[in-house]
Amino acid sequence: MKKLIIASLAATGLVAGSFAAGAAANAGTGTVVRVVDGDTLVVSINNGDHTIRLLNIDTPETKDPNQPVECLGPEASKYLEGLLPKGTQVRLEFDAERHDKYGRTLAGVFTADGSLVNAKIAQQGLGIPVEYGGNRKFLPPVQAAYEEARAAKSGLFSESIGCTLPAQLAETTKGLETATEASPATTSAAAGAAAGVLASKVAAAKALRKVLNGDKVTERALLWAGLSTAVLAKHVSNLDKKITAAEKKAEDTKTPKATLEATEKRAEEERKAAEARAVAERKAAEERAAAEKKAADEAAAAAAKAAADEAARNAAAEAERLRNLPAPAPNPAPYVAPAPQPYVPPAPSTKYTGPRCYAPGGKTWRPC
Numbered sequence: 001m002k003k004l005i006i007a008s009l010a011a012t013g014l015v016a017g018s019f020a021a022g023a024a025a026n027a028g029t030g031t032v033v034r035v036v037d038g039d040t041l042v043v044s045i046n047n048g049d050h051t052i053r054l055l056n057i058d059t060p061e062t063k064d065p066n067q068p069v070e071c072l073g074p075e076a077s078k079y080l081e082g083l084l085p086k087g088t089q090v091r092l093e094f095d096a097e098r099h100d101k102y103g104r105t106l107a108g109v110f111t112a113d114g115s116l117v118n119a120k121i122a123q124q125g126l127g128i129p130v131e132y133g134g135n136r137k138f139l140p141p142v143q144a145a146y147e148e149a150r151a152a153k154s155g156l157f158s159e160s161i162g163c164t165l166p167a168q169l170a171e172t173t174k175g176l177e178t179a180t181e182a183s184p185a186t187t188s189a190a191a192g193a194a195a196g197v198l199a200s201k202v203a204a205a206k207a208l209r210k211v212l213n214g215d216k217v218t219e220r221a222l223l224w225a226g227l228s229t230a231v232l233a234k235h236v237s238n239l240d241k242k243i244t245a246a247e248k249k250a251e252d253t254k255t256p257k258a259t260l261e262a263t264e265k266r267a268e269e270e271r272k273a274a275e276a277r278a279v280a281e282r283k284a285a286e287e288r289a290a291a292e293k294k295a296a297d298e299a300a301a302a303a304a305k306a307a308a309d310e311a312a313r314n315a316a317a318e319a320e321r322l323r324n325l326p327a328p329a330p331n332p333a334p335y336v337a338p339a340p341q342p343y344v345p346p347a348p349s350t351k352y353t354g355p356r357c358y359a360p361g362g363k364t365w366r367p368c
Contacts, residue, residue: 032088037062038076038126040104041084043092053104055095056138057118059127060156071163072156076126083117084109090117095135108138119145125155128226150226157226165211165227169235172208175201176242180249188260191253198250202243209239 030043036051038059043052060073084090092107100106109117118138121127123145131139150157159170179201185191212227212235227235357368 027091027093029089029091032084032086032090034086035077035081035084038073038080038121041080041109043090043109045092051104052092052109053100053102053106054118054121055106055108055132055135056129056142057121057127058130059121072126072161075155076121076124079124079126080117080121083111083120088112093137095137097133097135100132106132106135116141118142122146123148123154125149125152125157128156146226168208169239172201172205173238173242176205176239176246180242180246184256185253185260188264191256191260195250195253198246198253202246202250205239205243205246209236209243212236212239 028045030045030050033042033044033049035041039054039057040063041052041054042049044050059076060070061067062069062073062077089112091110092105093110094105094107097106111117116138119141122129122142127142127146129139129143129146149155153159153166155161156164157166158164159166161167162171179194179198182194182197185194212232352367355368356365358365
């Protein structure tokens with residue numbers, strides 16, 4: 001399986017030669033000391049550290065003090081660190097020019113399985129093909145890997161990595177479309193907010209168009225996008241159309257916004273007038289209720305006074321009646337009960353007091 005993989009990579013230029021070829025005059029071997037950035041590393045060769053600049057590949061900037069860290073620059077460095085950790089044995093192949101103006105050694109770097117590191121970086125979409133003077137030896141495999149990344153929309157071609165130009169194009173275009181196609185606002189505030197969104201989206205699109213048109217400040221960013229002239233022109237034309245549509249929508253929003261503001265102003269005035277009427281009516285009702293209560297209280301007080309006066313008159317008349325009554329008769333002497341008499345038992349009777357049996361006719365009797 002490993003042989004099949006190497007053969008497949010060799011067909012695209014990602015693998016070239018083997019460690020056995022290290023003895024050739026135009027090649028050498030070494031041990032990775034550290035990675036500097038996405039296209040530069042330090043290799044120990046014959047007990048001496050040498051800075052190696054990978055040929056025919058350029059990755060986003062991370063170390064230049066005069067340049068900001070560029071999109072996917074840190075990712076390119078991390079990828080190279082993972083591919084060539086400290087202590088990794090590598091084979092170096094050289095081209096016509098061995099050193100650049102900074103004294104770095106220019107080389108193609110191969111791993112133990114023969115993979116060309118320069119091309120593998122391009123295959124991840126983390127760098128672009130470049131030519132250094134007459135050094136073109138590794139340009140074909142790097143270019144092939146770069147096209148593979150473009151087709152797969154990897155790395156710098158990805159629309160899901162926010163800093164890439166394809167992602168910015170997708171996001172900016174989608175933002176313009178969404179703002180332009182938004183439903184009409186139903187309030188002046190919503191209309192104002194929609195106008196603000198449109199203005200911000202148009203400004204972002206114009207800034208991106210400036211980049212696509214080759215603004216010198218962001219010229220390197222264009223390189224990472226890998227846009228051909230035809231594709232670039234298509235994107236610019238598409239952006240121009242959407243910017244025009246968004247600006248027209250923004251202009252068209254002004255009239256409805258003014259109308260909504262006038263309608264809302266009238267509605268607010270009517271609301272305030274209705275509120276004032278309600279307040280006045282409530283105050284009048286409270287005043288009527290207070291007047292009615294006062295009248296009721298006064299009537300109750302008058303009725304209470306009349307009743308008190310009537311009661312006073314009645315009391316005076318009763319007093320006068322009582323004064324005119326005749327003097328009452330003297331009270332009789334109090335009843336004194338007689339003293340109880342002593343009990344005297346009756347004298348015994350000599351008469352027969354027992355039962356009597358009468359003779360016929362009832363004139364005579366006899367004791368029974």
